[in-house]
Structures are given as structure tokens and as C-alpha cells.
Amino acid sequence: MSLPEAAAASEPAGNVMAGGSASAVRGRSPSQILWLKLRRNRTAMVGLYTLAAMYAAATLAGFIAPYKYDNARDDLPFYPPMLARVHIFDEAGNLSRPFVYHLVPVDRQLATYRDDISGKYPIRLFVRGESYRILWLVGSNIHLFGVNEPGHIFLFGSDNLGRDIFSRILYGAQVSLSIGIIGILISTIIGMIVGGVAGYFGGVTDFALMRTVEVLLALPSLYFILILRQLFGTGTSSTQIYFIIVIILAFIGWATEARVIRGMVMSLREQEYVIAARAMGFSNSRIIIRHILPNTLSFVIVTATLSVPFFILSEVALSFLGVGIQEPEASWGNMLIAAQSNRILNDFPWVLIPGAFIFLAVMAWNFLGDGLRDAADPRTLG
């Protein structure tokens, strides 16, 4: 869907560039130029559209998911994915509205099921179900799709407790995807302050701050994160653990940012407009915040985008190791814990589906970050 769209968008822009790059760029702000160049990059736009879709789905998780993340059907563990069992032809071979059969457990131990043809449940849109809230604000109980009780729809199958994996992926996205955004905001702010101060003042301040940065960059981050995680104990609520993880990751993640910004600030502080600002008697903090840092913005955006995967993957690692988001709350990392058992992995491989979404999200961020880096490179366009 997004591919032809991206191609269509890039077509006229490409012609403008080929016709005369100077005229396309003249009179535009740096961020407009960045956007113009980004739009020509097809892979970057695919990444952007994928991310937009994923973040929108995560925000609307309550509406899109047919069940809540902790809705457990003890009698239906490891129900196979029904995506391939959604029928659109009835027994007579006539086209009908999509429906699923009632699946009857055959053997509880082996978690095998068979189709019960007498029980037919059409998939209905905008059905009423469990109530939910979107962004803590809008409450509702209407779900995008669902089937009538006692039928069930497990698009991606169910897990060991009979919970819908599709729904849990959507709720898990709220955790796993938002950690990237919030973490990068915090670490970028720290990185901008530290990098700005180190680059602007130089000398001893610079030396001390940069040695700290080097130590942070030299250590294997995951071990450091695990040791820091010990500080906070285990008996805490999920919300607390979420913020603990964000803070730990931001505390480690700012180093890359600070190093990039320091380098830029060091060259910017010698520019004439900075000397002019200093001559006008502005305070150091005003010069750093108002005059220097805004000029580093395009590089800040690029580094930030490329660091988001670090946050997403670290949350996955922590939750997978059991020291991150705890059950029954869903995160893409803790959903993979079930796959640690070879028997489960072998017999019910659909427990791996959350992993595919981690891969997709990280890939999309990398596509976008790479495109932004090319777009921010002044050598690519006049």
C-alpha cells in the first residue's frame, strides 16, 4: 500500500531536483530541505509509513485488539493461529461473509484441536466487548472486530494461558515502542546539555565529561544495564519497572548523542554569529541553548533516530531475561519467554510471532534513520 504511494510522491520531487537543485532549495528552511530530500528516498519512506502504522496501532490497541492482554482462556492453551482458518466459502462452496468454525479441544495435554463444523461464527465489525481506554482518555467497549461468544478468534493463536497473541502484541507494542520514543527524548536532552557544555567550554570540563562518555561507550551496555537494574529490586509494579527501564536506558544512551553534539558545538562556537552574540553580552547558557544547539538539530535528529533500536532491543532483552516488564502485562520481550522451552517452540512455533514485530520495528527505524542521515548530508544536494 505504501510502496506505490512513496514512489508517486518521489516522482515529481525527483524531477525538480534534476531540473535545478538550486531553485528547489532556495527560500526553504533546513528542515524543509531535509523533508524534501527524505521524500525522495523510497526505503526511508517505507520505514516511515511502517512506523506510522505501528505507532497508530499501538495507540489504538484497545480498539483493534479483540481481547484484553490478560484475558486468559484456561481451556484453550496454544490454540493455533486462525488467520489461515478464516473461511470465506461455506460448505456449499458459496461466498459468504468471513467466518471461523468453533474449535473443540481434542487433547488438553497436547493442545490439539479440531474444527466443529456445526458451530459457525461470522466475523463481525464494531462488536461490543471488554471496555478499554485509549491514551487514558477515551473509554469505550466497541472493538474493531470479533466473534460472538462462545466462539473465539485468535488470529495469531493463543499462548500457554490461552491469551490471544494478536491482542497481546498490540498491547505489548505500547510498551516496547513507546520505550524507544520516551527513552530517546530523555537521552537526547541529556546528550545535548552535556555535549553543548563540553564543546562550548572546553578545557577541564570537556576532558572530564568526555572521559565519562568514553567509559560508557566502552562498557558492554547490557551488563551495565543489568547491574543498574539490581539497584531497584524486583517487587515493584509494572509502571514503576517501565520507568526504571526508561531511566536506566536513557542514563546509558546519552553518550553517543553527547559525543556527536560536542564535535559540532566545538566548530560552531568559533562562528561569527556566536562571537557576535558573546560581544552583545549574552549569557553562556543563552548562547548555548538559543544560538548553538538549534544549529545541531538535524544531526541530533539523525543520531536520535538511529539510536531508537538500541532502546527497543534493550527492553526486549531485559524483559526476555525476566527482569523487565512482568506478567500479566505484555511486552514483545516477555512474550518471547515462552519460546525458551524447546518443546513449546517446536510444537507451537507461533509464540515467536512477537519477534517478527520487533524485527519489523527495528528495521523500519533503521530505514528511516539511514534515509535521514543521507538527507542531512550537505554533500547530497546544493
Place this chain on the structure above:
Amino acid sequence: MKTFLIRRLLAAIPLVIAVTFITKALLVASPGNFLSELRLNPSISREHVAQMERMYHLDSNNVFERYWFWVWPALQGDLGYSFTKSAPVSSLIGERMPNTLLLTGSALVFSWAFAIPLGVLAAVYRNRWGDKLIGLISFFGLSIPSVFFSLLMVLFAAKTGLFPAGGIHDQVMWGVMSPWQRVVDTLWHLVLPMIVLGTIGLAQYVRQMRSEMIETLSQDYIRTARAKGLSSWRVLTRHALGNAINPLVTIFGFSLATLLAGALLTEFVFGWPGLGTLTFEALSSKDEPLVMASVVMLVLMLVIGNLIADVLLAIIDPRIRLE
């Protein structure tokens, strides 16, 4: 060369002290210790727990005191006795260390063996489909989470039966194997974790190799070599490759930290008995002597790895002298 090595190893001492001190401080500041569970056990008397607390020097909350109790014996070569595994820490580490070195070392060989030819190919066929395919592969390697990739590999092993699904050697047959069979068996278990861990670094190396090679191929001396009528194979291998490879050696030093962090997850999923899983278990059970010793080992591996990178660079680049 000798003075360089000595200087670099001396410079590592403050780093080891800083990292171990921070680790100890974090362990002291974190709630509870490994006796917390014993304390909940009604069959163990309070006096006994208090006695153990004194014995293990866990009764003080003074970071400097606690650090001293660790560092003084450690300097004399005594890393202590593991709280949970009832064995000296040094023998536990000595048992696990070779496994981690084997895994990370072979992963490095794997990524280099593929990254260099792929990077060169991508540069030579720049902007053609081969380059785009290699670009896609490196994006894949860059983006795939090691947890997910490891699990996929375990699934592959379980479904096809071509490879063992975990562990370092065959549990049943190990006892009756000849030394040669043991080597083969270990290598057989090594293949999948090595691929997973090697792929993480692969993407980064391929991209670096490609851009360096493109840069090198545009140099004047390459044109001269071509003008002399040398075959393009000879130009590539004898003239371009040696120069393009230098920056790769530099990023090898940086990528060690990522490699060790990735090794933890890979070891965890494959049940590979390495330093990563040992450290994780030690952290979970607050086995302080074991945590401290593992941290020292990690830092030493990083320092020595970086040292090797520098020495390698000096060997392949005659402009660099280590004096």
C-alpha cells in the same frame, strides 16, 4: 612495541579499578543480599544468618570497606569463593571463560570471513543489483534482534534435526567420546550460536568495508595500477584491499563491547555455558564475588581485544609505529 604494550596495560589499571568500584557500589546500594532468602527460611536461625553475614563481610554498608574486603585478597590472586555455587570463583570462571572465548572468537571469524568479500563485491558492483542485495542483507543483520534470531535458529534445529538445539556438547554421548569426536561435537554445537552472534557484527563490517572500498577505488594509485595493465583481480587484492581494510580493524576494537553484550543473549537462548550466563545468574542471586570476578574478566577481555586491534593495525599499516 614492548613499551607500548606495557603503557597500555598500565593505563587499563584505573579502568579496572573504576569499573569494579562502581559495580561494588551498585551492589552495596541495591536492596537485599544473597542472604535475603535464607532470612525468610524459618528453619535457619537468625544467629546463623548474622554469623554468615559477618563471614561474607555483608554486614557493613560502607562501600569503601566492602570494596577493600574484595580488592585486597583479589590483588593477591584470591577472587573469593562463590556464595551460591560452592566452588572457588576462579575455577568457575576458568571453566566458563574458554567457552565464551570460543563463541565470540568464532563469531568474529565468521563475520570477517563474510564481511570482507561481501563489502568488496558491493563496492565493485556499486548500485547494481548485487550491491542492493548485499545492502538488504546487511540491513537484515543490523535489525534482527539476537533473541529472535537465536530462537529462530533453535526452531530450525529442532525442526530439521541438522544441528543440536542447544548446549555445548552432547549430554549422553560425551562421556564415551574420543578426543577427536569431542572436538567435532563441540564444533557442531557451535555452528548456530556462532552464526547468530556473527551476524550482528557482519552488517556493520559490510557497510564499513563497502564505503572504504569505494573510497579506495577512486584513488589515483588504483588508476595507475589499472593503467599499467594489471588484472582487476590483482588491483583489488594487492592494491586496494590492504588499504581499505585498516578502518575495519579500528572498528573491531569498538565492536567488542557489542559482541560481549550480544554473547550474553545468545548464550542464554542456546544454553551455552559461557561467562554471560554465569554473570547473569550471579547477578540474579547476588553472588557478589562471582559478579566482581566476571566484571573484571569482561573489562580485561575488552582491554586485550582493543590492544590486539592496535597491534594488528600497526602490523598491516606501516605508517603506524607503536613507540
